[in-house]
Amino acid sequence: MVHGSAAGAARPRAGLAELDEKTLVVRAQEGDVRAFEALALRHQATLYRVAVRVLGDPTDAEDALQEALLDAWRRINRFRGDSAFSTWMYRVVTNRCLDMLRRRRPAVPMDEVGDLPEPAPAPGRSPERTAELDAGMAALRAALQALPDELRLCWVLRELEGLGYTEISEITGAGETAVRGRIHRARTRLAAAMRPWR
Known part of the structure; x- marks a missing residue:
């Protein structure tokens, strides 16, 4: 996940948080790392939750999300806006999760299957x-x-x-x-x- 340091180095500038998603995407496609960080911060909780539910392991989910965010940054220019940015990110994360599942089969601790509502x-x-x-x-x-x-x-x-x-x-x-x-x-x-x- 995108974590901020005590000095706030990884936090997007205050003005970026207020920008609409389309503007942030365009800025990220132009190479603005802070704009991409703002997008990631908006969606990371939901994407992490999906990864945990699919993978069943919080540590694997965090790894999958980290890798997916790197993938998304590298491929941001491929996002064409045909769907919502969140849909595109769901796809990047779920593809990463499925790749991890294929590599690790079959062992998953049953008490870590996910956060189904209690x-x-x-x-x-x-x-x-x-x-x-x-x-x-x-x-x-x-x-x-x-x-x-x-x-x-x-x-x-x-x-x-x-x-x-x-x-x-x-x-x-x-x-x-x-x-x-x-x-x-x-x-x-x-x-x-x-x-x-x-």
Whole structure:
């Protein structure tokens, strides 16, 4: 991630933070590193969250984001504005995540599968019910990790990030029909894996 030093050397100038995204992109394409840093700062939290959810490991997610930001800086001139800059960045990050998944298969610790929302503790919930919910969330994490990468990626972008089918299609490079099919298959597999927990 883009980290600032105590002296603020990595922080964009105050005026850059107020610029609109198109202006920052043009300035970054002209070689303005600070403009690119401002873009990265705007999107890094969301991109990191996606990387954690896809990779299941915070350290790997940070590595993937760092590499993706370097890739994006090197390729900023290839961004043509056909889609939103955020969509382009999602694509860069998810491609980096998929590359990492292909290289590291199969070992992923099950307790690090991602930050699925935890159920809020209900007042007066019994320890047995709490244990049952914890076991159910662990089963969901395991089922999600067991999905093929392309299915998990589409499911995460749709169900956890709330993106539309068209945007997921732009990010993954798959047609919208393929995206819908992947999400359907992911939902079906997850529902089957979670049947014992209903």
